[in-house]
Structure formats: structure tokens, C-alpha cells
Amino acid sequence: MSLNENDSVIERISEIRPSQERKSELELLQEQKLEIVQSHTRNYLNSILEQNASKPMRIQSLNVVGAQNFRESFLKRQLYPLLVNDKLTLENLLENIDAVKLNFLKTQTISNLNFKIDSAYFKSRSTPANGIDLLTTLQLIPVKNFTAKIGTNVGNGEGDAYLTVNYRNIFGAGENLTFDTNVSSSSIGAKTRSTYLLNFNLPFNNNPNWRLDNIAYSTNRLIDWCVPHEQHITGFTNRISSQYEFFNHEFSVENILRTIKLTRPTTTYTNQFTVNDDILSQCGESFKSSFIYSLKFDSRDNPLLPSSGVLFKNSTELAGLIPLSSNSEKNAKFIKNQFEFQLAQKLTSNNLNFFNFSLRGGYIHNLSSTNNTLNIMDRFYLGGPNDLRGFALNGLGPKLSGSPIGGNFFYGGNLSLFNHVPKTSIDSNFKIHSFVNFGKLLNIKDLSDHDNFYENILKDPSVATGFGIVYKHPVARFELNR
Structure with a gap:
């Protein structure tokens, strides 16, 4: 059974509701047939869940396929919901699998997660008489470790070239290194002359709900909506931010060197303002x-x-x-x-x-x-x-x-x-x-x-x-x- 990023474990089957306008009679019949099959399947799965939702269960073994891509301490922290066996039921198990999936997705280390559940051949002594021992297998499909994009942007009288390089999960604990650059020629008329950014980020203390970013950057931008001038910024930012569902916090420390330099007005400027004492x-x-x-x-x-x-x-x-x-x-x-x-x-x-x-x-x-x-x-x-x-x-x-x-x-x-x-x-x-x-x-x-x-x-x-x-x-x- 496969887990997608936007699917929950309990709701396995998505409901398809295409537009009913301008469709042939055959298409409508096919859609009605599909809806009937999906409805029966959904009702069958729901009945199984309802009948066994409170049945005691115990995970006898947990096999992780793809564990070699991660450090042991990092892996244990993300799998923690499945390592707790106290008072486990089928409903709790499915919720815990959802929690594990969400943990890995927050750390940006996997593209998908598959799981398989089987009954154990032998029952453990610690399992209740009416309980079930489970053999669980998780398959972690990692993201691509290295990606690079290069291209150009042209439009609205501007043009530039960009390069983006990503190196993910460098040391097996969700560490990512991103280099992003955008450079344009002053003769083209682009307002952003150059941008360089280097970001090293990782889950803070292996916690998927908190992320640490260390960003070094340099940018040179042309400002023409007031007195024409260039703004050059070079700095370093350390940031810790949370990734909860509703409430989130962010703590940042910035150290920046900023330079302002007047430029000579040209025909590329949309406004021709007179230099004043404030900008000087x-x-x-x-x-x-x-x-x-x-x-x-x-x-x-x-x-x-x-x-x-x-x-x-x-x-x-x-x-x-x-x-x-x-x-x-x-x-x-x-x-x-x-x-x-x-x-x-x-x-x-x-x-x-x-x-x-x-x-x-x-x-x-x-x-x-x-x-x-x-x-x-x-x-x-x-x-x-x-x-x-x-x-x-x-x-x-x-x-x-x-x-x-x-x-x-x-x-x-x-x-x-x-x-x-x-x-x-x-x-x-x-x-x-x-x-x-x-x-x-x-x-x-x-x-x-x-x-x-x-x-x-x-x-x-x-x-x-x-x-x-x-x-x-x-x-x-x-x-x-x-």
C-alpha cells in the first residue's frame, strides 16, 4: 500500500467528481460505474476499520527498507511513533504510520513511503489473548541527492541567467545544501543585477518540527521607483523555524553590510527623479x-x-x-x-x-x-x-x-x-x-x-x-x- 503526500492512511481512495457538463452518455455511464465500484470499496474498507478499530495489536518487528541512507539517531527519531507499542490498536497504528510519513516529509528526505503489514506466525507472550502480532515493513523512497537547474529568463524588457544546485541528505540526517545564483547584464535592463545565495539547512536536533537555516547571501539590485540608485547587500542569517500545522514560530539573527550608490539615469528608468538630500x-x-x-x-x-x-x-x-x-x-x-x-x-x-x-x-x-x-x-x-x-x-x-x-x-x-x-x-x-x-x-x-x-x-x-x-x-x- 502506497502513501502519497496529500493522502491520509485511513482515506485510501480519493473520490473523483468530474464535471457533468457537455459529456456523452457513455462517459456518464462509465463515471457512474466507477463511482459505484469506489463506493463499495470504500464502504468495505470502512467496515473493516470499524470492526477492528479497537482490537489490541503489537508490532513484533519493524523492517525498514532504505535505512542505509540515514543515520541511526535520525532514523529512530522519525520512526518514534511506530516504536511505541503500549495500548496499540488498529486505529492507533494507522495514525502512527501517518505521523511517520509526515515526519519524513517535513525533513525533505523522502519522496514517498510504502508500507506493508502482515500477521506474525507466532504470538508474543506480552500480546493479549484477543490481540494480533504484526510484522511491519516500511520502504523509504529517498529524494534525489543531487539536482541542478540552469536556464534563462526573458520578459518585460529584462533578462537574466540562473543556476540552482541542491545537494540533499548529505550526512544522512536531512542536511541540505542549496546554491542559487541569478546574474543579468546591465545592458539588458534587469533590475536585479546579481544574486548569490548559499543555504545549509537541517532538522534541528533531528526534530522534524524544527528546522535550522544558515544562509549567506549577496545581492545587487537597481532601484528606479525613486531616485535611481543601486542597493548592494551582503550578509549572513541564522534562522530556527517551526513546521507545525497552525501555530509557528521563527527566530532569526541577521548581520548585514549594506551599500547604496547613485546611478546615472538612462532611458531604461520609468521615472526621472531629481537627486535630493535624503538619498545623498x-x-x-x-x-x-x-x-x-x-x-x-x-x-x-x-x-x-x-x-x-x-x-x-x-x-x-x-x-x-x-x-x-x-x-x-x-x-x-x-x-x-x-x-x-x-x-x-x-x-x-x-x-x-x-x-x-x-x-x-x-x-x-x-x-x-x-x-x-x-x-x-x-x-x-x-x-x-x-x-x-x-x-x-x-x-x-x-x-x-x-x-x-x-x-x-x-x-x-x-x-x-x-x-x-x-x-x-x-x-x-x-x-x-x-x-x-x-x-x-x-x-x-x-x-x-x-x-x-x-x-x-x-x-x-x-x-x-x-x-x-x-x-x-x-x-x-x-x-x-x-
Whole structure:
């Protein structure tokens, strides 16, 4: 019996419900016959499970095919649910097999898992009289140890070449090494000139629910939505994150060297802004050493286009822990907090119509006593298709000589209604989309000043409304709005 990533052990047979529209009579008869066979098989398996769900069982032996690919300590930790024999029943056994499958999938070490259960020839003395001794065999099908991808991307007046190399399960305990690079020519007009990333990650202490990432990276990006300049970032990040079903935590430590350099405007720039004092004061090198904690609760049925569930995320960053430069003005020192809330609710039971409501916000408090200006890479920006539709990319908020300079406080919200497209199938990935966006970005000195809070922050937010078509692709969400 085979275990797939999206299948549970108890529900072995998936129900097929193809569209009934525009099908011949023969196709309908074949589908009805298949549904009848599946229904009988499902009912038979359910009856066996119900009759023997509470029957005592004991695993007499556990044979693991493919164990040579893993370290012993790592293997025992992932197989732990099957190594517990106390008060074991058939229902518990199937749940434990599901838990083992999930453990290995979280560690990214297997592509599939097969299992086989047989009755033992001889009963152990410790097995109850009405119990059954089992001989269990697990087959672990490992992922490919080495993969490499190379190619080019061309589109929207840009082009680049990329290389991705993955080396998995290096030492037999889920250790992965990933190298990712993306390089473009300045003559092509790509905004991301170069990106290099090296990530060594593994399950923390063999625990499948926690993962440790050690990431070194370097990126050089061209910014043209404000005064044209290049941002170069080189840094190292250590991150520990959980992989539970709903609640998850993430702890990160970042050490980054950042460089800003003005560039000469060319015809490739969509906006021609005048150089101002703000960008001039930011040129050169700066350092940031920070600790970040993030909390996330996610019960949505789909992260791309949810029809039900709730998402809440909160992230707090404390920068300036380690002074990387003797010049205090070059060290970022602040505390930043951001949150995001999303609610998805069905309007009809058949999942054809539903709405999404989201609200985001954030605030940065400068802790530096010598530098009253936040680095432009640390500020908030608002506007564009990814956060506030209907406005130019990062175009909201304070400006200097017509160029966006960002802010230290923002909020933004969105209410979207998704409706079924007429004359399309029930399971169509296309939806009619109507939305209302609102938000505001500004610089404030003191949140405790309530008069300024209501007068400047809550008054006159930017608002945009529109409609369009949304397509839910398995890996992305595409929108065409007006």
C-alpha cells in the first residue's frame, strides 16, 4: 500500500467528481460505474476499520527498507511513533504510520513511503489473548541527492541567467545544501543585477518540527521607483523555524553590510527623479545586526486564494545588538514591529462565492541617539499591485522632490469579493474579483500623541476600488484588474 503526500492512511481512495457538463452518455455511464465500484470499496474498507478499530495489536518487528541512507539517531527519531507499542490498536497504528510519513516529509528526505503489514506466525507472550502480532515493513523512497537547474529568463524588457544546485541528505540526517545564483547584464535592463545565495539547512536536533537555516547571501539590485540608485547587500542569517500545522514560530539573527550608490539615469528608468538630500545622506556603507522573532497562525484552506480560515502574523525586529562599525551613525539601531491579519469566509456552501478581508500595519522606532534618520532599506513603503492596488509602486506616503522616501508608520487594508464566473465549471480556477483598498504611510515622531494620531493617521487614507478577473494557479495567483 502506497502513501502519497496529500493522502491520509485511513482515506485510501480519493473520490473523483468530474464535471457533468457537455459529456456523452457513455462517459456518464462509465463515471457512474466507477463511482459505484469506489463506493463499495470504500464502504468495505470502512467496515473493516470499524470492526477492528479497537482490537489490541503489537508490532513484533519493524523492517525498514532504505535505512542505509540515514543515520541511526535520525532514523529512530522519525520512526518514534511506530516504536511505541503500549495500548496499540488498529486505529492507533494507522495514525502512527501517518505521523511517520509526515515526519519524513517535513525533513525533505523522502519522496514517498510504502508500507506493508502482515500477521506474525507466532504470538508474543506480552500480546493479549484477543490481540494480533504484526510484522511491519516500511520502504523509504529517498529524494534525489543531487539536482541542478540552469536556464534563462526573458520578459518585460529584462533578462537574466540562473543556476540552482541542491545537494540533499548529505550526512544522512536531512542536511541540505542549496546554491542559487541569478546574474543579468546591465545592458539588458534587469533590475536585479546579481544574486548569490548559499543555504545549509537541517532538522534541528533531528526534530522534524524544527528546522535550522544558515544562509549567506549577496545581492545587487537597481532601484528606479525613486531616485535611481543601486542597493548592494551582503550578509549572513541564522534562522530556527517551526513546521507545525497552525501555530509557528521563527527566530532569526541577521548581520548585514549594506551599500547604496547613485546611478546615472538612462532611458531604461520609468521615472526621472531629481537627486535630493535624503538619498545623498544615505549613500555609502551601513551595518545592521538584528534579532527577529515572528509568530504565525494560519488556518486558511489555501494560501493563494483562501475561501475560509484566518491568518495572523506578527514580526518584531530589534536592530543594533552588535555595533559592527566604530562609526555609530553607520550602525542601524531601531525596533520595528509589523502585523498582518486576513479573514476568509464562504458566502455559499458550494465555495463558489467568498470574500477576503485583510489588514496590515507597522511601526519603526529609532533608537539611535546620533542619527535621527532611518536607512531607506529599513523604512516602510506602500503602493503597488502586491499591497495596495490602484497606486504606483511604493508611490504613497512622504516625498522629497517628487521621489518617495518611505515612512516609519503605515497601515493598509483590503476587502475583496470573489464570485463564480457564469458558464464555467464549478471547480474553475477563474473568479470575478471586486475590491476596495485603503491605506496610509507617513512619518510620525510619537505614537503617544493622541491628537496627532487621530488627526494625521486616521484621517484621509488613500482609497482605491476596482474589479477584474483572478486565476488561481497551483504556484501563483494572477490578477487582471481595472
